[in-house]
Structure formats: structure tokens, C-alpha cells
Amino acid sequence: MVAPLKVGIAGLGTVGAEVVRQIEQQSRLLAARTGRAVRVVAVTARSKAKKRDLNLQDVIWAKSPLALANDPSIDCFVELMGGSGEPALSAVEAALRNGKSVVTANKALLARHGVRLAKLAEEHGGALNFEAAVGAAIPAIKTLREGLAGTEIHRVYGILNGTCNYILTRMEQEGLSFAECLKDAQRLGYAEADPSFDVDGHDTAQKLAILASLAFGTKVAQSAVYVEGISSIKPEDLRAAEELGYRVKLLGVAVRTKTGIEQRVHPTMVPRSSSIAQVMGVTNALTIDGEGVPPITLVGPGAGGAATASAVVSDIADVARGLHIAPFGRPVKRLRKTEKAPMMRHEGGYYIRLMARDLPGTAATIAKRLAQQNISIESIVQRHPNGAPEPPQGRGKRNAKAASTLVPVILITYATSEDGVRQALAAVQNDKVITGRPQVIRIEKN
Amino acid sequence: MVAPLKVGIAGLGTVGAEVVRQIEQQSRLLAARTGRAVRVVAVTARSKAKKRDLNLQDVIWAKSPLALANDPSIDCFVELMGGSGEPALSAVEAALRNGKSVVTANKALLARHGVRLAKLAEEHGGALNFEAAVGAAIPAIKTLREGLAGTEIHRVYGILNGTCNYILTRMEQEGLSFAECLKDAQRLGYAEADPSFDVDGHDTAQKLAILASLAFGTKVAQSAVYVEGISSIKPEDLRAAEELGYRVKLLGVAVRTKTGIEQRVHPTMVPRSSSIAQVMGVTNALTIDGEGVPPITLVGPGAGGAATASAVVSDIADVARGLHIAPFGRPVKRLRKTEKAPMMRHEGGYYIRLMARDLPGTAATIAKRLAQQNISIESIVQRHPNGAPEPPQGRGKRNAKAASTLVPVILITYATSEDGVRQALAAVQNDKVITGRPQVIRIEKN
Numbered sequence: 001m002v003a004p005l006k007v008g009i010a011g012l013g014t015v016g017a018e019v020v021r022q023i024e025q026q027s028r029l030l031a032a033r034t035g036r037a038v039r040v041v042a043v044t045a046r047s048k049a050k051k052r053d054l055n056l057q058d059v060i061w062a063k064s065p066l067a068l069a070n071d072p073s074i075d076c077f078v079e080l081m082g083g084s085g086e087p088a089l090s091a092v093e094a095a096l097r098n099g100k101s102v103v104t105a106n107k108a109l110l111a112r113h114g115v116r117l118a119k120l121a122e123e124h125g126g127a128l129n130f131e132a133a134v135g136a137a138i139p140a141i142k143t144l145r146e147g148l149a150g151t152e153i154h155r156v157y158g159i160l161n162g163t164c165n166y167i168l169t170r171m172e173q174e175g176l177s178f179a180e181c182l183k184d185a186q187r188l189g190y191a192e193a194d195p196s197f198d199v200d201g202h203d204t205a206q207k208l209a210i211l212a213s214l215a216f217g218t219k220v221a222q223s224a225v226y227v228e229g230i231s232s233i234k235p236e237d238l239r240a241a242e243e244l245g246y247r248v249k250l251l252g253v254a255v256r257t258k259t260g261i262e263q264r265v266h267p268t269m270v271p272r273s274s275s276i277a278q279v280m281g282v283t284n285a286l287t288i289d290g291e292g293v294p295p296i297t298l299v300g301p302g303a304g305g306a307a308t309a310s311a312v313v314s315d316i317a318d319v320a321r322g323l324h325i326a327p328f329g330r331p332v333k334r335l336r337k338t339e340k341a342p343m344m345r346h347e348g349g350y351y352i353r354l355m356a357r358d359l360p361g362t363a364a365t366i367a368k369r370l371a372q373q374n375i376s377i378e379s380i381v382q383r384h385p386n387g388a389p390e391p392p393q394g395r396g397k398r399n400a401k402a403a404s405t406l407v408p409v410i411l412i413t414y415a416t417s418e419d420g421v422r423q424a425l426a427a428v429q430n431d432k433v434i435t436g437r438p439q440v441i442r443i444e445k446n
Numbered sequence: 447m448v449a450p451l452k453v454g455i456a457g458l459g460t461v462g463a464e465v466v467r468q469i470e471q472q473s474r475l476l477a478a479r480t481g482r483a484v485r486v487v488a489v490t491a492r493s494k495a496k497k498r499d500l501n502l503q504d505v506i507w508a509k510s511p512l513a514l515a516n517d518p519s520i521d522c523f524v525e526l527m528g529g530s531g532e533p534a535l536s537a538v539e540a541a542l543r544n545g546k547s548v549v550t551a552n553k554a555l556l557a558r559h560g561v562r563l564a565k566l567a568e569e570h571g572g573a574l575n576f577e578a579a580v581g582a583a584i585p586a587i588k589t590l591r592e593g594l595a596g597t598e599i600h601r602v603y604g605i606l607n608g609t610c611n612y613i614l615t616r617m618e619q620e621g622l623s624f625a626e627c628l629k630d631a632q633r634l635g636y637a638e639a640d641p642s643f644d645v646d647g648h649d650t651a652q653k654l655a656i657l658a659s660l661a662f663g664t665k666v667a668q669s670a671v672y673v674e675g676i677s678s679i680k681p682e683d684l685r686a687a688e689e690l691g692y693r694v695k696l697l698g699v700a701v702r703t704k705t706g707i708e709q710r711v712h713p714t715m716v717p718r719s720s721s722i723a724q725v726m727g728v729t730n731a732l733t734i735d736g737e738g739v740p741p742i743t744l745v746g747p748g749a750g751g752a753a754t755a756s757a758v759v760s761d762i763a764d765v766a767r768g769l770h771i772a773p774f775g776r777p778v779k780r781l782r783k784t785e786k787a788p789m790m791r792h793e794g795g796y797y798i799r800l801m802a803r804d805l806p807g808t809a810a811t812i813a814k815r816l817a818q819q820n821i822s823i824e825s826i827v828q829r830h831p832n833g834a835p836e837p838p839q840g841r842g843k844r845n846a847k848a849a850s851t852l853v854p855v856i857l858i859t860y861a862t863s864e865d866g867v868r869q870a871l872a873a874v875q876n877d878k879v880i881t882g883r884p885q886v887i888r889i890e891k892n
Contacts, residue, residue: 026597143585147577149480149762152472278721292752296583299744301739314592
């Protein structure tokens, strides 16, 4: 009989408590699947006194995460405290230096220190598993790290933040504003009191940096991620998307281009028929495009205690089985430096919504500025305030009030460069034929 | 430097040839990911003379699959011949007896001899990997075998046959008959000249048997799978499904019930909003329902040379890495006998379409027969030949011709037993208030 795997858990919040529960309740299942017993032997948390409804009487309480990481009675250190700094960082480093395996759900830590931690794991022989860091129980990490081993990956993209997808879904389905939906999300516990980490795209960026490393064999580089959040999205954008056959999602996209690897997080128009467009509410999804292989999409809960704990326990099970994979899918010395593709050289289709002054020559001015940047227009819709769309050409009659009226103009471009779009729109703004900032949403084709 | 992994491939059809190509073209990627070189050193195929556009000059041609399996110069035997019998069976057995690892895409072989082969792998220390046997490059096997290790699985279900999903998609989108769509599928190479293995559900049944074993820790038991194909589905069923908020898919469903494990393949009404309902054309998908965890759905190509080869090469990479997992996720002695839940005790909602005689008392007779079996009706739609639906109650006026008219009646039941539905419908047929066979489609809730 193989000796039991002795697990120490740092952090007993929702996920940590659920991990303890799953390991206890599923002990027979785990033993059958891994060939050895898995036991939580030690824990640590900020407050020992807090009521947790857990059976911890035979478990050692370590006095700190670091003490737990240095405790010789554990084989596997499970870090569920979060945060890219202390106490998580030192504790994980210590555990790895001690040759222990580490399981963590901490995307911030990995996005910032992933390479360094992978190197420590490699040098000291422990595993470093982090399925729960991206997409909770969706097997995103395992699929990219172990699967598709002989397939060159061109692009990975996904809905990696449930808060944003919940807000966009509500906005689309009920025609509500961003602010209203955010408030509801906060009330329901889907968004934090300070929602900026989620809605400004930083959570997605951390996850994307990890996925890009696994997909392309590059060093994790969160600073290489271009980030835009969803707070500028208006119900009218979602309505226009629907009419044009798209849906708006906050995507994290990592793609190999001729100028390097693009990593970008921004609201994105995706074809309504694509798998990713069907993903609604707090659900997450990841699509992987490999060479010659039709896309693979993984859909499921991206957060939640049980789903996250399920991923953590899976990682622990892999440690118990003795599976040992390089944390980022290949040895650290084989990870290349990320060649960051400059966002200004991004090429793709664009959705542009302008509030144009209803004056003779406005359409001609806009068209000219786009043409100067070699931007080809796939479709253009100009909507008169009464709601009926009217093409910008052929507007003959016009009453005296028209000069002060604003008309939304919606353009879809063929593939063009980010730089060209920005220059064209700056020129249009300069021409004073529009008011306010143009709304620009990138289009991602499947 | 670790010695290269020496691979022998039996079968050089579309998939085999593509595996040779991927291993050659992605040799650096594979070495980076697995830490060792992967080389095809020997092959065998029915015809050596056939033109294949492969570089095989440094490769040994074995005189038979068995000879290849016994060749001491290979570490990993890749079986891509197909078929549950010879020559695949003996060759795979020989390779495992020789302590080699085996990678196969052969669902028929695994569905029939899976337990026996797993036992051989266990006794002699080789791996037995078969990601490509179900859903090609979709990581279905890896997710069930290694992921979710601490999560009790309640149900797995999926679209596991691209031919059927292609036919149902075309039928739905274009209102065509089964026969017309089958003919098109054959013309496009999506269906075989003899399509029965696909359209009658047997292909799905073999894959389901493998998935059920992994999900529930039971011995593969293809004979325990209840199977119905899609040839009875009519465009009017698909139209009714749409009106009722469903879509019809051929699903393989394995679910733990109080009477045992149900394994069933049949046309199924799934809610239009579910992830599985969005899967169109030849695409496959698998949904996994774990305890307390929202469903996880994996979507992607279920067939095709490149996608299948990608899965095979991933499995070879796992062998190269030295990953070693019990073929069915736990040791053979821990696999339980499948307690087959009898189909007659299946419980769920039903869609029933009847061609009723338009006579006074017909509706009352049908209602009575259902009530006698304690079947509650969620909705009932009776459609007069002019097309406008009319509830069966309150039909006062009726002209003389009505007696000979047939009216389609569509019922949706609340959860009830298979046995009850069959008995009720037999009684209704006996009452001679309907003509022809009732159409019955089970409903699967998400």
C-alpha cells in the first residue's frame, strides 16, 4: 500500500473549506482514482476561531502559511489565500524549495511570478498545479498543458470573467445600462464592492497571460496584455450587434501574428452562431484553435466554491497519482520570451459607432477619413432619431432643425489596422462632424 | 538526455498517415513538451504499395500488426486499424503483454474488450490511451479520466456522432426529410454507404459505454446500452420541438439513477438554451454533470483526420512524458460491475406525437389512457390541418368531413416512467383513436 498523500491547506475561505469537505467526503473515490489515500493533515487560516462547519479536530493548525509550507509532515501545499504578494508568495516558494508539490488557485501569483515558481518546482522536484486559477472546473489548464501536444496552437480566446459576462448578458437581454446591471451583480454577489478588477478586464488579463504561456510556450507576461474593460458598452451597442449578427463579449484573446504574440482583453463582437456567443450569464468558456483542427470550446462554471474546489482536488489527485508535468507545459529553459505584438499593429474588423451631426457633408467627411487610412467599409447604418435606419446616401429632404440633430452612425469595417482606425477617428473628431468619443469594438471572427 | 520514444503505427489510413505527418512536422514541439524525442520507427498497413505522400524511407515495414506489436525496437504501439476483432485485438494484446504502451482510436475494441485490455496493461506496466476513440480532439477521455477526481459524477451526455448531428441540423434548418439529408451526408462523405452503424446509434453506443465506465468507475458494458437511432424523426418533430423550446439531438446519456446506471442512446429533446442544443452540424459535444458543480461542456470536432490524429499524438506525448493512469481511471479490480438500470424504469419527460382521428371523444380517450398511467401533461397542442393550433377542449363546431380527417396531437408530459408511457400508448392504439405508430421522443433537462 502506498503511503497517503498528506495535504496542508493555507486559506479556509469558501474554496478552502469546500476542498476540505470534498477530500473528506470523497475519500473512497479519491483513493480508487489515485491509488492512495489523500488526507488533509494541516491547515492555516487568518482566523482559527471563525465558524466553518468543518471537522478539523485531527488536523494540525499551523501558525502561518510559511510555517505550514515548512512543515515536514505535509507532501502537498495547497495555497488558497490569493494575492500576488505576501503571505502567498513566500509560502509557495518555501513549499517548492522543500520539494513539496504545490496546488494553487491563485491567478495573480502565477501571472506575476509564474516563471520563477515553475523554475523552483523544476529544481526541487515538486509539481505546481493550478487548474483552478483559470475557469475553475473547466479543464482549461490540463487541456493546454497536456492535451494537443503535437498541435501548433494559433489562438486561444475566451470568456474568462463571469461578472462581465453576467453584466453583458443582462444588458443585452433586458436593454439595461451597464451601471444598473453592475448594481444587480453586486447585490447578487457576482461582483465585488469595488468591481474594477473584474469590469476593467484585469482579472481576465491575468488568466489570459497564463493561458497564453501554456498555448505558445512563452514566459508568462501579464504586462504584455492590452486591457480594456466593459464600462463603455451601451445598450445601443448590444442592439446594433444583434442586428448585425454579433454578440458583445469581454474576451481575452491570445493569438500568434506575424508581428509576435498578441494578448488582448477587450469587449469583442463575436458571430452569434459561434460557440462562444452562446455562453451566457456567469458561465465561462475557452476556445482553442489548433493548426488544421476545428476549434475546441470548453464551457462551464468559471467560479464558485464547489467548482473551484473540484479543480483544486483534481490537481491534488494528480499529485497523489505522481503525475508530473512542467507547470507551463515545458521546462522553463524552453519557454521563450514573449514577443509582444504591438496593439497598434493589430488587424481585424471593427465596429464603430459615432454620434454624427446631421449636416450635409458629414457622411462624405467620415467616408473620406476612413478611405485615407485605406479602411474598407463592410456595412454602414445611419439611424434617424425616429428609429428607422436610412443609408447615409440619398438623404435629399431635410428640415431646418436637422442641423442641430445628432444621428448615430454605425460602421463595420473589413480587416484593417488598429492604428488606421485610431488615426481615421481622430481626424473625424478633428473635423467636428461628430460629438463625443467614437465607440470602437473589435470583431473576432471564428 | 532521455532516449527517444520509439513509436510503431499499425494502420496508415487517413488518421495513421496524419499521425506520421504530425509527429514529423511537430518534432521540436513534441520534444519541448515531453522532454524527449518522439520517432516513428516502424509501421504496418494492408498495402505497402499505396501512395501516401509520407516520408517513410527510414522506417521499418513490419509484415503484420502482430509482428509490429512483437517488435522489440518499439516502445509504443499505435493501433489505427479499427474493428473489435482481428487483427487489432491480438496485436494490441501482444503489445501490452510485451509491456509496451498502446495508443488506439478504436472505440469498438475498447467497448468490447476494454476491461480485458486494461487488465493486461496493468499487469505488464504499459499505458493504454484512447483519447481519439471518443470525440476526436475534444478532451473527453482526459477530462473524465484525470479531471474531476474528487467529484462524484451524476450524468454524462453528449452528441457523439457527427453524421447524425449533421442530418438533424439540415433537417431542422431546411425542413428536409431524413432520407434527403442522409443522401447529402453520403455525397459529402459525412456518412458511409451503409449508414446504419451511425444513424442507428451504434457508434454513439460504443462511445457512451467507454465514457460511462470512466464517469462511474464501472466495467465497460456496451450490451447495457439501450439504443435507438434517428431514422424515425420527421421534419414535423423538429418544427414542434422548435415551437416548444427544444431541439432534437441524438444523445448518448449515461446517468446514475436509483435503480442503477442508465446508458441510453436515442433522439432527445434538449432545451434550446442549453449548451448542447447549440452544437450544430458535424460538431460533437459532451456535458459532464458533477455533484454540486454546474455542468461542464466540451465542444469540438468529433471526427476528421487532423483532429483524430491530434488526439492520438497527445496520447503518444503522454506516453513519452511517462504519465501513467489506469486506462479507465482506476485499477481494474476497483471497477464495479455495471448495475444496468432497466429502460422500462427510465423516468423523464416525453414528447409524444400522435395522428388522431378527428372524432368526438378522441381527446378524452387519449387523456383517460394517460391518466390511467398517472401521466401528467405539461402541454398539449392539437393542430388542425389548416395549420392553426387549437386546444383540444372547446371544439364545438365540426363539419361532416371531420370524421375521416387526421389531426396531429402533440403532448409533452411531466416526468413519468417509460413503462407508463408505453402502456398508455398501447392502450390508445388499441382504442383505435389514432393511426400509425405514435412518435415518442424523450426529453433531457439540463
